[in-house]
Amino acid sequence: QKEVEQNSGPLSVPEGAIASLNCTYSDRVSQSFFWYRQYSGKSPELIMSIYSNGDKEDGRFTAQLNKASQYVSLLIRDSQPSDSATYLCAVNEIKAAGNKLTFGGGTRVLVKP
Amino acid sequence: SAVISQKPSRDICQRGTSLTIQCQVDSQVTMMFWYRQQPGQSLTLIATANQGSEATYESGFVIDKFPISRPNLTFSTLTVSNMSPEDSSIYLCSVVRLEAFFGQGTRLTVV
Numbered sequence: 001q002k003e004v005e006q007n008s009g010p011l012s013v014p015e016g017a018i019a020s021l022n023c024t025y026s027d028r029v030s031q032s033f034f035w036y037r038q039y040s041g042k043s044p045e046l047i048m049s050i051y052s053n054g055d056k057e058d059g060r061f062t063a064q065l066n067k068a069s070q071y072v073s074l075l076i077r078d079s080q081p082s083d084s085a086t087y088l089c090a091v092n093e094i095k096a097a098g099n100k101l102t103f104g105g106g107t108r109v110l111v112k113p
Numbered sequence: 114s115a116v117i118s119q120k121p122s123r124d125i126c127q128r129g130t131s132l133t134i135q136c137q138v139d140s141q142v143t144m145m146f147w148y149r150q151q152p153g154q155s156l157t158l159i160a161t162a163n164q165g166s167e168a169t170y171e172s173g174f175v176i177d178k179f180p181i182s183r184p185n186l187t188f189s190t191l192t193v194s195n196m197s198p199e200d201s202s203i204y205l206c207s208v209v210r211l212e213a214f215f216g217q218g219t220r221l222t223v224v
Contacts, residue, residue, distance in 0.1 A: 043218045092209075101213045103155050
């Protein structure tokens with residue numbers, strides 16, 4: 001089982017709709033969870049971080065964390081064509097050698113005008 | 114946040130040669146991370162570069178192939194040695210404050 005799993009997509013949504021992305025993780029002691037957006041040929045950029053159970057909203061983005069079920073999700077409201085990108089879920093794992101981020105495989109999102 | 118300058122941004126190299134990628138961070142950090150992103154894939158951690166000690170490599174990556182230097186708390190290099198076409202990827206350096214920040218990436222093509 002992969003440590004961080006995402007549906008690879010593509011997730012196709014019409015402009016103005018809600019895009020819903022899911023991520024599950026295997027390490028129960030994980031403390032920090034992140035969503036990155038990566039445009040083709042570019043580096044990942046952080047769009048959301050979440051550390052406690054519940055919802056966290058930032059503009060059109062909402063992250064949801066459920067540690068008991070070991071999943072974290074990202075909602076993109078009022079999706080725009082500029083939201084078309086790959087979204088990477090990352091989990092901070094505490095290892096003996098120190099903290100490191102483990103990334104999921106990414107979900108490709110296509111927003112159609 | 115963190116500002117990370119990575120270079121070169123891209124290169125085309127002959128098989129059998131080596132390429133050294135540099136990363137400069139705008140402030141001191143204990144650990145720097147090197148990732149590889151193969152076409153259409155997610156990020157795979159190659160190694161963690163620690164100042165004052167040898168890098169820690171992930172399973173499947175070895176020092177002879179990917180030697181790393183970390184001469185001070187703001188700088189690191191990754192060398193891709195004896196390259197083959199399978200090494201064609203994007204290589205990214207990263208630092209973690211609370212979140213991870215990335216350099217611009219190096220797009221390597223081996224011919």
